[in-house]
Amino acid sequence: MGEKLPRVPGGARLHSDGLSRPVQTLRVKMVLLGSSGVGKSSLALRFDKDEFRSTTPTVGCAYLTRVVHLSDVTLRFEIWDTAGQEKYHSITPLYYRGAHAALVVYDVSQRETFVRAQVWLKELEKQYIPGSTVIWLVGNKVDRAQDRQVSVQEGQSLANDRGLLFTETSALLGDQVCELLLAVAHRVHECIGAQQGGLSEWQETAHVDLHRRDTFNPFVSCCKVGP
Amino acid sequence: MDGEAQRSTASWENATLAPVDSLRSERAESPMPGLVEGTEPGAGQKSAMFVHAQSFEDLTAEGEDEREAELDKSGECADELKVLVGEKSVEEQHNIDVTSETRTKEEDVCSEAWRSHRKHVFVLSEAGKPIYSRYGTEEALSSTMGVMMALVSVVEADKNVIRSIHADGCKVVFLTKSPLVLVGVSRTSQTDKELLRELLYIYYQIVSLLTLTQLNHIFQHKQNFDLRRLLAGSEYLTDNLLHRLDRDPGLLLSAVTCLPLASSARDVVSSGLQAAKSESLVFSILLAGDRLVTLVRKKDQFLHHIDLHLVFNLVGSSSSFREGEGWTPICLPKFNTAGFFHAHISYLEPASQLCLILVSTDREDFFNMSDCKQRFLERLSKRSAYQALKEALKCPSYSVEQVAIPELRHFLYKSKSSGLYTSPEFPEVYQSDAEQERLMGLYQDLHSSLHHPSRPLRSFYRCGESENLLAWVTSGFELYLCFSPLGTKALALSAVNKLLKWIRKEEDRLFILSPLTY
Ligand SMILES: Nc1nc2c(ncn2[C@@H]2O[C@H](COP(=O)(O)OP(=O)(O)OP(=O)(O)O)[C@@H](O)[C@H]2O)c(=O)[nH]1
Ligand SMILES: [Mg+2]
Numbered sequence: 001m002g003e004k005l006p007r008v009p010g011g012a013r014l015h016s017d018g019l020s021r022p023v024q025t026l027r028v029k030m031v032l033l034g035s036s037g038v039g040k041s042s043l044a045l046r047f048d049k050d051e052f053r054s055t056t057p058t059v060g061c062a063y064l065t066r067v068v069h070l071s072d073v074t075l076r077f078e079i080w081d082t083a084g085q086e087k088y089h090s091i092t093p094l095y096y097r098g099a100h101a102a103l104v105v106y107d108v109s110q111r112e113t114f115v116r117a118q119v120w121l122k123e124l125e126k127q128y129i130p131g132s133t134v135i136w137l138v139g140n141k142v143d144r145a146q147d148r149q150v151s152v153q154e155g156q157s158l159a160n161d162r163g164l165l166f167t168e169t170s171a172l173l174g175d176q177v178c179e180l181l182l183a184v185a186h187r188v189h190e191c192i193g194a195q196q197g198g199l200s201e202w203q204e205t206a207h208v209d210l211h212r213r214d215t216f217n218p219f220v221s222c223c224k225v226g227p
Numbered sequence: 228m229d230g231e232a233q234r235s236t237a238s239w240e241n242a243t244l245a246p247v248d249s250l251r252s253e254r255a256e257s258p259m260p261g262l263v264e265g266t267e268p269g270a271g272q273k274s275a276m277f278v279h280a281q282s283f284e285d286l287t288a289e290g291e292d293e294r295e296a297e298l299d300k301s302g303e304c305a306d307e308l309k310v311l312v313g314e315k316s317v318e319e320q321h322n323i324d325v326t327s328e329t330r331t332k333e334e335d336v337c338s339e340a341w342r343s344h345r346k347h348v349f350v351l352s353e354a355g356k357p358i359y360s361r362y363g364t365e366e367a368l369s370s371t372m373g374v375m376m377a378l379v380s381v382v383e384a385d386k387n388v389i390r391s392i393h394a395d396g397c398k399v400v401f402l403t404k405s406p407l408v409l410v411g412v413s414r415t416s417q418t419d420k421e422l423l424r425e426l427l428y429i430y431y432q433i434v435s436l437l438t439l440t441q442l443n444h445i446f447q448h449k450q451n452f453d454l455r456r457l458l459a460g461s462e463y464l465t466d467n468l469l470h471r472l473d474r475d476p477g478l479l480l481s482a483v484t485c486l487p488l489a490s491s492a493r494d495v496v497s498s499g500l501q502a503a504k505s506e507s508l509v510f511s512i513l514l515a516g517d518r519l520v521t522l523v524r525k526k527d528q529f530l531h532h533i534d535l536h537l538v539f540n541l542v543g544s545s546s547s548f549r550e551g552e553g554w555t556p557i558c559l560p561k562f563n564t565a566g567f568f569h570a571h572i573s574y575l576e577p578a579s580q581l582c583l584i585l586v587s588t589d590r591e592d593f594f595n596m597s598d599c600k601q602r603f604l605e606r607l608s609k610r611s612a613y614q615a616l617k618e619a620l621k622c623p624s625y626s627v628e629q630v631a632i633p634e635l636r637h638f639l640y641k642s643k644s645s646g647l648y649t650s651p652e653f654p655e656v657y658q659s660d661a662e663q664e665r666l667m668g669l670y671q672d673l674h675s676s677l678h679h680p681s682r683p684l685r686s687f688y689r690c691g692e693s694e695n696l697l698a699w700v701t702s703g704f705e706l707y708l709c710f711s712p713l714g715t716k717a718l719a720l721s722a723v724n725k726l727l728k729w730i731r732k733e734e735d736r737l738f739i740l741s742p743l744t745y
Binding site for chain 1: 320
C-alpha cells in the first residue's frame with residue numbers, strides 16, 4: 001500500500017532484513033492542522049512518496065499511512081490530513097481527538113496562518129492530556145525566503161512558550177520533511193510508546209476484523225493515559 | 228424558414244422495437260406506438276436506477292411558480308408550433324464568441340471582455356451581499372449586485388416575483404431560493420427555463436457544500452453574514468459546474484452516461500460492490516472519469532441524477548483524492564437538503580481512472596468504508612472482469628461510424644426510465660472546443676423546444692448551414708440527431724429506426740440493465 005522504507009538521513013536503522021526479524025509494529029495516529037494552503041497535503045505527500053505536486057485543496061480530510069522503522073520498533077503512521085477551509089472546521093475534532101501526534105502547520109510567508117496556528121494550538125490544548133499527544137509546530141514554505149513574514153525566532157519562541165517542538169520545512173524542496181517525520185516518530189515512541197497502553201499494536205489482519213468497531217475505531221482514543 | 232415541427236404521426240409507426248405483445252395495452256397512451264417508458268432501449272430490467280419521477284420538468288418546476296401550471300402544456304395547436312419555430316433563425320442563434328473558460332477573476336469588470344462573456348452568474352444573499360460571481364471578483368462587482376438586489380426587492384415587494392428581463396440581446400434571469408438569490412445574465416438563445424435550470428444546479432452545488440439547514444441557520448442569525456468565508460476555496464467547484472453545463476450532455480438531459488462495458492463484466496463489478504456492504508452504506512458508485520461504471524444502492528434509496536452530477540463534479544474537479552483516501556461530508560440536496568452524508572472517495576489504483584465513492588450515513592465510519600473498498604478491490608482483482616474493465620477504459624467511447632447511418636455525425640439518446648444516456652464521441656468536424664460547444668448549444672435549443680413550458684414539441688427537424696438536426700421525444704426516450712448538411716429529412720426519419728435498433732442491439736454494453744441493491 002505504498003509503504004516504503006524512508007529515506008533516512010541518519011538516526012534510524014533501516015531494516016532490509018525486515019522479514020527475518022519480528023519487529024513490533026505500533027500504530028500512531030497523526031493529524032495535520034492549519035489554514036488552507038499552508039502545505040499540509042504537500043507535506044503529507046512528501047511523507048508518503050517523497051514527491052511534490054501541486055494539488056487542489058483537500059476536501060474534508062485525506063487519510064494515508066506511512067511506515068517508519070526505528071531501531072527497535074516499527075511505527076505505522078496513520079495520517080489524517082485535514083482540510084484547512086473554514087467550512088470543514090466543525091469536523092476537525094474528529095481527527096485530532098485521540099491523536100498521538102499533531103502537526104500544526106503555518107506558512108512562513110503568510111502571517112495570518114501563524115495567527116491561525118495559535119488558534120489551533122488553543123483548541124488542541126482544551127483537549128490536551130499531558131503526555132498523550134506530541135504537538136509540533138511547523139513553519140512551511142521556507143523556500144519563499146524573500147516573502148517571509150514570520151521569522152524563525154517568532155516560531156521558535158511560540159513553541160518554547162507552549163512547550164512544543166518546532167521545525168521549519170519546505171515541502172517544495174523537501175527540506176527537513178523526512179527529518180521532521182523521523183523526529184516525530186522518535187518523540188512519539190519515547191513519550192507515548194513507553195507508556196502502558198500508549199500505542200496499540202498493528203496487525204496485518206486487523207482490517208479483516210473491522211466489524212468489531214470497539215477494538216478498531218480510530219476515533220476512540222487508543223491512549224487513555226492521564227495524569 | 229427551414230425549421231419544421233412535427234407531432235408524432237404515422238411516419239414513426241414502424242419504429243417499434245419492443246416485443247409487440249407486452250405493449251399492446253399501453254399503445255394507445257403512448258405518443259409513439261410501441262415504445263413505452265420502461266421498454267425503450269436502455270431501460271433497466273428490474274427497477275429504475277434513479278428517481279425518474281423527478282424528470283426535467285420537476286427540476287425546473289421548483290424554480291417556477293404556479294402561474295406556469297395554468298399554461299396549456301399540451302401543445303396541440305400546430306399553428307402555434309409553426310410560429311414558435313418560425314421565430315428562430317439559425318444564424319442569429321449562434322454567434323458564439325470563443326471565450327476561454329478558465330477562471331479570469333482579476334478581469335476588469337468595466338472591460339469589454341467582461342461584458343461580452345456569454346453567460347454571467349451571480350449569487351447573492353437576500354441582504355444583497357455578494358456570494359459568487361463567475362467572472363471578476365465579487366468586490367469589484369458589488370455595485371452590479373446592488374442593482375440586481377434593488378430589482379429583486381422592488382418586484383418582490385409587489386408580490387410579483389421577478390423572473391426575467393430581456394434587453395439588448397441579453398436575458399437576465401432571477402431565481403430566488405431563500406436565503407440565496409441567483410442571477411443569470413446570458414447572451415445565448417437559451418430559454419428562461421433552461422437558464423433557471425442552470426441556476427438551480429448552482430444553488431444545489433452551494434447547498435451540497437453547506438446544507439440548506441446550515442444556510443438558513445446562518446442567515447437567520449446574521450442577515451449580513453459574508454458567505455464567501457464558508458465557500459472560500461470551493462469556488463472552483465461552481466466554476467467547473469458552469470463549464471460542464473455548457474458542455475456535458477448529461478446535465479442537459481438530466482441523465483448520466485456509462486462506460487461501455489460487456490454486461491457480464493459489469494455484473495461482476497456490481498455484485499462485488501453489492502457484497503462489500505456495510506450497515507451505514509447507502510450508495511456505492513464506481514466512476515471512470517465522467518462515466519458511470521456501476522452504482523449499487525440501499526434498497527428503496529434512490530440517487531437523483533443531480534446529486535450524482537454533483538458527485539461527478541466534485542471528483543472531477545479535485546486532484547486531492549489521488550493522495551490517500553478522501554473522507555468528506557457531502558450533502559446530496561435532492562436526497563435531503565438538511566443533512567450531510569459522508570463519502571469515502573478513493574481511486575482503485577494510484578494512476579487509475581477508476582474512482583470509488585462510498586456514501587455512508589455515519590461520519591465515524593471511515594474505517595468500515597475503507598474496509599469495504601479493500602474487500603471490493605481484493606475480490607475484484609481476482610476476477611477476469613477486472614481486466615475487462617481496464618480494457619474498457621482504453622476505449623471509453625465509440626465512433627458514430629459503428630452505427631453505419633449515412634450522414635449521421637452525432638447523437639444523444641436518453642432512456643427515460645433508467646436516467647441513462649448514450650452518445651458517440653465527437654467526429655472530426657466537431658474536434659475543437661468551440662465546435663463542440665456550438666453543437667451543444669444546438670442541442671440545447673432543441674431541448675428547449677421539446678420542453679417548452681407552454682408549447683412542448685414531440686419532434687423537431689431543423690436544417691442549418693453546417694448541420695441538420697432532428698429531435699424526438701416519446702414517453703420512453705429522448706433522441707437528438709445531428710446530420711451533415713447533405714442529409715435530407717427523409718434520411719433523418721429513416722435513421723431513427725435504424726439507430727434505435729442499433730442501440731437495442733448494443734444496450735447491454737452501453738447501459739446498466741440490471742442495477743443492484745444491497
Ligand atoms: N513555495 C512553496 N509552496 C508550497 C510548499 N508547500 C506547498 N506549497 C504550495 O502551496 C499550495 C497549497 O498546498 P497544499 O499542500 O494543498 O495546502 P493544504 O495545507 O493542504 O491546503 P488545504 O488542503 O486547503 O487545507 C500548493 O499550491 C502547493 O504547491 C512549499 O514548501 N513551498
Ligand atoms: Mg490539503
